[in-house]
Amino acid sequence: MRHPFLASVLLALACSAAAHAAGPADRWLAHVRFLADDALEGRDTGSIGHRKAAEYVASGFKAAGLEPAGTTGFFQPIAFESRQVEEGQSRLALVHDGNEQPLVFGDNVIVSVRAPPAAHIDAPLAFAGYGLSVPEAGYDDLNGLDLNGRVAVVLSGGPATLGGPLLAHASTVRWTALQRAGALGVVTILRTSDIPWDRIKLRRLSPVKGLVDDPLSDTTGEQIALTVNPATAEQWFTGSGHSAAELLALAADRKPLPHFPLTGQLRGTLVTSSSRLQSDNVVGMLPGTDPQLKGEYLVLSAHLDHVGRGESVDGDGIYNGAMDNASGIATLLEVARRLHDSGARLRRSVIFLGVTAEEQGLLGSRYFTAHPTVPASAIVADLNTDMFLPLFPMHSLIVNGLEESDLADDLRRVGRAAGIEITGDPEPERNAFVRSDQYSFIRRGVPALAFKIGWTLGSPEHDIVKRWRAERYHAPSDDLNQPMDLQAAEDFTRFYTAFVEAVASRATRPRWNDTSFFRRFATE
Numbered sequence: 001m002r003h004p005f006l007a008s009v010l011l012a013l014a015c016s017a018a019a020h021a022a023g024p025a026d027r028w029l030a031h032v033r034f035l036a037d038d039a040l041e042g043r044d045t046g047s048i049g050h051r052k053a054a055e056y057v058a059s060g061f062k063a064a065g066l067e068p069a070g071t072t073g074f075f076q077p078i079a080f081e082s083r084q085v086e087e088g089q090s091r092l093a094l095v096h097d098g099n100e101q102p103l104v105f106g107d108n109v110i111v112s113v114r115a116p117p118a119a120h121i122d123a124p125l126a127f128a129g130y131g132l133s134v135p136e137a138g139y140d141d142l143n144g145l146d147l148n149g150r151v152a153v154v155l156s157g158g159p160a161t162l163g164g165p166l167l168a169h170a171s172t173v174r175w176t177a178l179q180r181a182g183a184l185g186v187v188t189i190l191r192t193s194d195i196p197w198d199r200i201k202l203r204r205l206s207p208v209k210g211l212v213d214d215p216l217s218d219t220t221g222e223q224i225a226l227t228v229n230p231a232t233a234e235q236w237f238t239g240s241g242h243s244a245a246e247l248l249a250l251a252a253d254r255k256p257l258p259h260f261p262l263t264g265q266l267r268g269t270l271v272t273s274s275s276r277l278q279s280d281n282v283v284g285m286l287p288g289t290d291p292q293l294k295g296e297y298l299v300l301s302a303h304l305d306h307v308g309r310g311e312s313v314d315g316d317g318i319y320n321g322a323m324d325n326a327s328g329i330a331t332l333l334e335v336a337r338r339l340h341d342s343g344a345r346l347r348r349s350v351i352f353l354g355v356t357a358e359e360q361g362l363l364g365s366r367y368f369t370a371h372p373t374v375p376a377s378a379i380v381a382d383l384n385t386d387m388f389l390p391l392f393p394m395h396s397l398i399v400n401g402l403e404e405s406d407l408a409d410d411l412r413r414v415g416r417a418a419g420i421e422i423t424g425d426p427e428p429e430r431n432a433f434v435r436s437d438q439y440s441f442i443r444r445g446v447p448a449l450a451f452k453i454g455w456t457l458g459s460p461e462h463d464i465v466k467r468w469r470a471e472r473y474h475a476p477s478d479d480l481n482q483p484m485d486l487q488a489a490e491d492f493t494r495f496y497t498a499f500v501e502a503v504a505s506r507a508t509r510p511r512w513n514d515t516s517f518f519r520r521f522a523t524e
């Protein structure tokens with residue numbers, strides 16, 4: 001009720017509902033309305049709201065004739081550990097020549113407890129550029145730098161010489177490379193972010209969840225992981241002969257960065273608290289009709305969780321996650337229903353997967369790929385929908401992973417038939433390919449794609465997307481009181497259904513391109 005334009009938006013929604021009485025986008029919208037309602041309290045991993053959402057999806061899968069494909073009916077329960085820094089009992093400081101300069105939690109730094117941090121830290125520092133080691137691309141920030149027993153200070157991002165997928169992957173496994181070089185932990189100066197620092201700062205007060213059983217953790221052995229407010233980054237470079245301003249300017253142009261020891265020492269005590277909880281993936285299956293190919297599975301994934309309750313913004317503390325990602329789950333439910341209602345006969349089996357804990361670091365999908373409910377080697381592709389952003393009419397589609405596999409051929413064919421232009425990511429530096437659940441599949445060797453409604457750099461639509469990210473992404477205002485383009489949601493869902501049919505019934509198993517960086521994960 002806090003938005004003065006609420007009434008007009010509701011009216012617009014009502015009018016459009018009347019114009020297409022009982023039309024398909026209305027069903028999509030009804031799913032979004034249920035999942036993003038305040039009653040579900042932002043669907044945080046392990047919360048009652050998430051449980052209600054999971055039950056809603058399971059009943060939708062059932063209504064669409066899907067077979068249960070979890071470990072307990074439609075559900076795949078997962079054990080999590082929830083961790084939080086007790087800031088009142090913790091302290092961190094930078095020490096220069098014996099002078100302790102306290103680091104203020106929230107204003108200067110945020111402690112990541114994705115991995116349980118060491119209780120005490122007292123370590124020298126070194127600046128390791130972007131912290132990336134990609135020998136096959138001739139780029140190594142760690143070459144010749146002594147990181148042994150030190151905490152690495154790095155800038156987020158990467159040099160222009162590293163392409164989108166390569167940079168994305170190198171960023172994900174950055175800690176592994178730093179650890180191999182002897183580093184004790186990592187301090188990341190956050191160079192650019194979709195979320196303004198003031199909002200990131202508030203989010204730190206919510207607990208984060210880790211998998212109890214995590215075979216593919218990217219943070220194992222991190223004694224400390226900090227994120228630094230770029231506006232206060234200068235204090236890390238005192239006495240080094242370099243300034244944060246100079247380094248941030250180089251990084252803004254995606255230039256290579258120098259590497260050098262820092263004079264300060266990072267010292268402190270961190271107290272964390274933790275508890276156990278359970279949250280579920282929801283898994284349904286549409287069996288294939290081809291005697292041979294029905295033993296192969298196309299996975300359609302979308303995350304069901306969002307970030308729950310948090311600090312209030314303008315008096316609203318529920319982070320509803322309407323676009324992120326009630327919208328994607330709504331499309332998944334609609335694809336299942338449409339395939340059922342049309343009596344589509346798909347040659348391969350299709351797994352509909354609503355995952356939990358995406359917002360905690362792709363954990364539900366990582367768990368599913370480590371403990372798949374169908375044979376791992378029989379999963380042939382993953383198509384993921386996360387926040388496809390129906391904010392303006394759909395004329396084109398932005399596809400992450402387009403350059404990587406022959407799924408692009410099916411996509412272009414379906415695109416031509418539908419009059420939809422298929423494009424790669426205009427902002428590869430945002431690492432979208434590794435930032436949602438498709439990446440859990442990619443790392444297991446499974447070709448994958450992820451989708452957004454298209455726009456081009458510098459267009460009015462690009463401005464709409466940028467404004468949406470700045471104002472609503474991971475904010476309480478990603479709720480039902482925002483403008484949505486229902487026709488675009490319908491066009492996207494229809495397109496997605498056609499594409500699912502094409503991939504599920506194509507003759508050959510999808511393949512990584514020979515030139516793809518990600519082919520290295522493939523086992524066949």
Ligand SMILES: [Zn+2]
Nearest residue numbers: 324325386387
């Ligand atoms: Zn999301």
